[in-house]
Amino acid sequence: MFVRMLEKILPTPNDYSPGQVSILRKNLIMHVFDGSMYVLGMSFVAIPTIYPIFIKELGGSPLAVGSVYVLWTLGANICAAFIAQRLRRTSLFKPQMVIWGFVHRLMLFIAGIITALFIEGVSPNVTVPLFLLLLFLTALFGNMSGLPWFLVYTKTVPVKLRGRLMGIRQLIGSGTAAVGGYLVVLIINTFAFPINFSILFGLGFLFTMISFYFLTQIEEPPTVHSESNVPFTSNILAEAKRLLQTNRNYRHYLVADALILMSMSSVSLYSIFALEKFSLSPSSAGTFSAIVMATNMVSNIVFGIIADYYGHKVNVISTAVCFGLAALCAILSPNVVMYAFVFVFIAIAIQVHLISRMPFVAELSTEQERPLYVGITNTVTAPAMLVGILFGFFVPYVGYEIIFLVTAALAAAAVYVLSAKVIEPRVQKNL
Numbered sequence: 001m002f003v004r005m006l007e008k009i010l011p012t013p014n015d016y017s018p019g020q021v022s023i024l025r026k027n028l029i030m031h032v033f034d035g036s037m038y039v040l041g042m043s044f045v046a047i048p049t050i051y052p053i054f055i056k057e058l059g060g061s062p063l064a065v066g067s068v069y070v071l072w073t074l075g076a077n078i079c080a081a082f083i084a085q086r087l088r089r090t091s092l093f094k095p096q097m098v099i100w101g102f103v104h105r106l107m108l109f110i111a112g113i114i115t116a117l118f119i120e121g122v123s124p125n126v127t128v129p130l131f132l133l134l135l136f137l138t139a140l141f142g143n144m145s146g147l148p149w150f151l152v153y154t155k156t157v158p159v160k161l162r163g164r165l166m167g168i169r170q171l172i173g174s175g176t177a178a179v180g181g182y183l184v185v186l187i188i189n190t191f192a193f194p195i196n197f198s199i200l201f202g203l204g205f206l207f208t209m210i211s212f213y214f215l216t217q218i219e220e221p222p223t224v225h226s227e228s229n230v231p232f233t234s235n236i237l238a239e240a241k242r243l244l245q246t247n248r249n250y251r252h253y254l255v256a257d258a259l260i261l262m263s264m265s266s267v268s269l270y271s272i273f274a275l276e277k278f279s280l281s282p283s284s285a286g287t288f289s290a291i292v293m294a295t296n297m298v299s300n301i302v303f304g305i306i307a308d309y310y311g312h313k314v315n316v317i318s319t320a321v322c323f324g325l326a327a328l329c330a331i332l333s334p335n336v337v338m339y340a341f342v343f344v345f346i347a348i349a350i351q352v353h354l355i356s357r358m359p360f361v362a363e364l365s366t367e368q369e370r371p372l373y374v375g376i377t378n379t380v381t382a383p384a385m386l387v388g389i390l391f392g393f394f395v396p397y398v399g400y401e402i403i404f405l406v407t408a409a410l411a412a413a414a415v416y417v418l419s420a421k422v423i424e425p426r427v428q429k430n431l
Contacts, residue, residue: 003029009168010161023219027156032169034214039173039296041207043180044200045108047072048346049288050184051135052268053275054197057282058131059124066392068268070385071132073261075139076146077382083147087371091222093148093155098216100145105208107138112201115194143378151371152220154362160308166355167304174296174351181290188283240376243369250364250373252421256316257357257377258384259414263323264349265388266407270330270342273400278336288343295347303352307359313424315356317415322349324411327404363425 003025010028012021045051052068087093111134119127157165180203188196244251271288274280303315326345333339358374365373387410391403 006032006168010164013158013160024156024158027218028161028165030214030217031153031157031165032172034211034218035166035169036172036176037207037211037214039170040176040180041105041108041204041209041211043173043177043289043293044184044204044207045111046285046289046292047135048267048350049271049292049343050200050285052271053282053285055128055131056272056275057193057197058119058127060128061392062269062272062395063389063392064128064132065268065272066266066395067132067389068135070265070268070388071136072139073264073385074382075136076143077378077385079140079143079379082379083144083375087148087151087375092220093151093223094218094220097145097148097152100141101149101212101215104138104141104145105205105212107134107141108201108205108208110134111138112198112205115201116198119194147371147374147378149215150358150362150374152218154359154370155220155223156218159363162359163304163307163312163355164301165304166307166359167300167302170296170300170304170351170354174293174300178290178293178297181286181288181293184286184289185283186286188286189281193282239372240380243373243376247364249423249425250361252417253360253364254377254381256320256414256417256422258381259410259417260316260320260323260353261381261384262387263320263327263407263411263414264353265385266327266391266403267346267350268388269391269395269400269403270326270346273330274336274339274342278339280336291340291343292347295344296351299348300351300355303348303355307356311424311426312356312360312363313418313422315352316360316422317418319349319353319356320411320414320418322346322352324408324415327407327411330404331401360425 006028007025012024016024045054047069051072052065055065055068087096090096111131114130114134153162184200187199190196191199244254271285274288275282275284303318307315322345326342326349329345330339330342333342358377361373361377362370391406395403
């Protein structure tokens with residue numbers, strides 16, 4: 001029944017031969033279960049909501065809490081250009097996807113063991129930097145797997161199915177994770193710190209390893225590297241300069257992407273602000289996560305369809321709009337019920353960003369240059385997230401509200417650049 005339903009939602013393109021159809025159908029199913037189990041697993045240590053509260057429980061300052069999403073995003077992006085350069089002449093991306101995907105998941109197991117056995121009674125001056133480092137390494141290894149995964153994804157999923165497939169992955173994962181959010185509340189309230197968070201790390205590892213099994217079952221066709229008039233050089237800076245000089249639309253998109261990342265960099269502060277503003281307990285992290293995941297159930301399907309039929313630019317603009325609305329809602333909410341909409345907007349923004357950020361870049365490039373475009377995008381704009389460390393530093397001096405106003409202004413600037421300067425790639429190809 002599930003397979004038949006999937007065939008209706010993700011129909012096979014007419015230009016596929018019978019031999020290709022069976023591989024495509026298998027790959028689509030593997031992608032669905034890999035992605036949904038990964039989303040479920042990571043929801044137990046959700047970076048926007050749960051991990052910041054974990055750092056605060058360890059004794060972390062606003063600066064440390066504000067660094068959480070910054071370090072995660074930097075780790076997930078900063079080395080991408082160099083990884084892309086190494087992959088550019090590779091025919092098969094799956095081996096590196098599998099190796100580093102396992103190491104990425106293993107970091108959750110290590111974090112759980114350290115949390116259970118070694119941190120009780122240890123100074124925050126030791127534990128907070130240690131877990132921020134583990135967070136960064138988890139993201140870094142995820143990046144080393146994630147770029148090969150994205151290249152496998154674009155090779156194994158037709159362009160007009162990618163948005164819907166991404167939405168289905170997130171829908172199933174978010175649906176189960178929404179229920180899991182209440183399990184998070186139960187675990188945090190039932191077990192003492194730090195055992196409660198150790199259990200969450202363990203559950204994260206368990207479900208991401210289930211996703212790992214499906215990841216290994218994806219069949220990747222080899223890339224055939226054709227001769228190109230575009231010169232190849234091992235100098236990544238020269239390659240980046242060439243792309244920026246020759247692709248004006250790409251330059252404008254990078255500016256908008258940097259502004260979006262700056263507005264995203266305050267995400268870790270929303271949970272802590274809620275705890276302080278409304279005197280909530282740490283177990284509220286589970287409720288926040290449940291709100292995020294429940295929102296994802298709807299937003300991923302809706303924006304996945306929008307991406308497939310209308311292009312990714314609409315989604316990228318929506319990302320910036322929602323980050324701005326989240327900031328304004330945090331400032332203006334008079335009670336915790338209204339504050340819940342902060343996490344609704346954050347959920348939409350982050351998930352739509354995942355659906356459309358890299359596919360937008362993929363459509364700006366040829367298959368041969370796609371690894372380079374994706375890698376340079378991540379590496380060039382990722383440092384914009386360092387603004388989040390400044391946000392955390394200035395919170396004790398100016399308060400959360402001023403930080404959120406700056407966040408809203410950055411999001412508004414991104415909306416302007418995207419609307420006025422960036423052309424939808426599908427439209428550009430028809431000009």
